[in-house]
């Protein structure tokens with residue numbers, strides 16, 4: 001692959017690769033491509049790097065994976081030198097880290113900010129993609145990599161009257177860059193997913209009154225966030241080789257932690273309770289890995305769910321509010337579990353009210369109030385913590401045309417279809433980072449991002465060495481992979497929840513379990529084996545002739561079930 005041109009002044013520049021998005025995936029992809037001597041252009045809608053962490057600036061926004069693990073591992077110097085201040089990094093610090101990485105690896109010169117990719121069309125004669133951007137220009141590229149993120153398309157709720165509200169309206173996923181001060185204001189938060197649960201305690205401290213509108217009660221575990229000491233940082237740094245290896249190859253979710261060797265019903269009541277209590281005190285996502293069958297066996301899952309429901313009842317003083325906050329319509333963990341700082345205790349404050357909108361949905365938003373069951377809750381500001389059109393939303397906004405003029409939206413009308421979450425048949429030379437069909441949002445995203453970027457970069461090097469210029473998923477391999485993804489999901493409790501994993505939060509979106517739940521370690525092994533077998537299941541070509549990678553993907557991986 002020659003560096004055909006890296007001219008930026010012309011509107012018809014040709015690159016080896018166009019990367020869409022400058023979040024953690026796009027930045028590392030650019031770094032790897034440059035390292036291989038390829039020309040690349042990154043288009044980013046925001047005015048800065050960071051992706052999800054650029055947009056999600058709401059009060060209390062933090063990562064739910066510990067900072068020492070939610071960080072790049074590709075540079076030893078970077079991971080040794082960067083000082084995370086807290087166990088869970090707050091959003092401003094993650095954004096500072098993203099900017100530091102951009103500076104340190106001199107990434108900005110190949111990133112065009114404030115530019116949306118509007119369309120990408122594959123030319124079957126030249127085997128090039130034409131990529132048109134919001135500044136009206138078109139560039140061509142041999143490859144396109146979608147690094148568009150999984151939680152990047154904030155979803156406005158379809159609530160009657162929203163547009164007539166006279167006060168300020170904020171969406172957690174699209175928060176203003178200037179400081180927002182709710183002091184003395186009456187505030188409504190609509191939505192109690194992770195963003196609502198993180199922002200409610202912080203907003204409650206400022207607002208004169210906060211009303212939380214809850215459609216679905218959510219399970220949340222205390223974060224037990226705290227400043228990191230030098231000794232804690234050193235412990236990670238000294239052991240990074242093993243911690244990173246474990247997260248990549250062994251862990252189900254890309255997080256270094258103990259692997260449970262028994263199920264919840266293998267222990268007696270007292271022992272089980274003691275284990276849950278210990279994890280509750282420790283705090284964080286690893287609550288779900290006390291046992292190896294909480295995601296698989298409803299009776300086992302109920303023991304963990306009951307424990308958390310009891311905790312909520314202990315914390316929340318008003319029994320009616322406590323009951324309303326206890327989730328009872330989905331297994332614990334089947335919606336992404338939240339971690340919080342004082343969320344449930346916030347409902348003991350005199351200035352906080354919970355309104356259950358499950359039984360009585362919001363009727364209307366008026367000029368100054370949210371109306372439920374005929375009652376007006378007057379507010380000065382609305383915070384919509386209503387989530388994202390996850391995993392496919394940002395891809396769907398780009399008009400992608402592959403072979404025969406078929407659009408990706410047409411192909412994915414009944415749900416996303418990919419081979420390994422990396423490519424979709426009929427769309428040659430188009431890669432997706434952490435796409436549907438890969439572990440993605442079920443994992444520590446940075447572990448999954450690095451794996452995909454490395455796989456794609458190695459694949460491009462392989463093609464260059466052999467003079468190959470096209471690659472795409474075969475329809476057969478894709479069908480088998482989609483079946484496998486569904487088969488593995490169906491063996492778990494996950495599809496029982498109306499979650500964004502299922503697309504269930506977006507009216508009209510097909511109900512498909514989108515991420516691959518077979519585990520980060522087993523998934524990596526599959527991807528590596530596919531590459532080792534000459535990119536088995538992919539069709540590669542040079543100058544119009546095509547060859548198919550050997551054989552078809554192996555089946556029976558369903559035995560590699562997750563143990564969260």
Ligand code: NA7
Pocket residue numbers: 151157158159172173190191192193194195196214215216336357385386387388500505
């Ligand atoms: P989530 O987890 O999708 O949460 C969105 C919340 O908003 C959830 O409680 C929804 O209730 C609620 N919602 C959505 N639409 C409406 C309408 N129309 N009316 C009332 N309530 C509504 O998004 P987050 O931003 O909190 O978190 C996303 C991920 O980011 C999270 O999992 C972490 O991985 C980080 P529902 O549950 O659909 O009944």
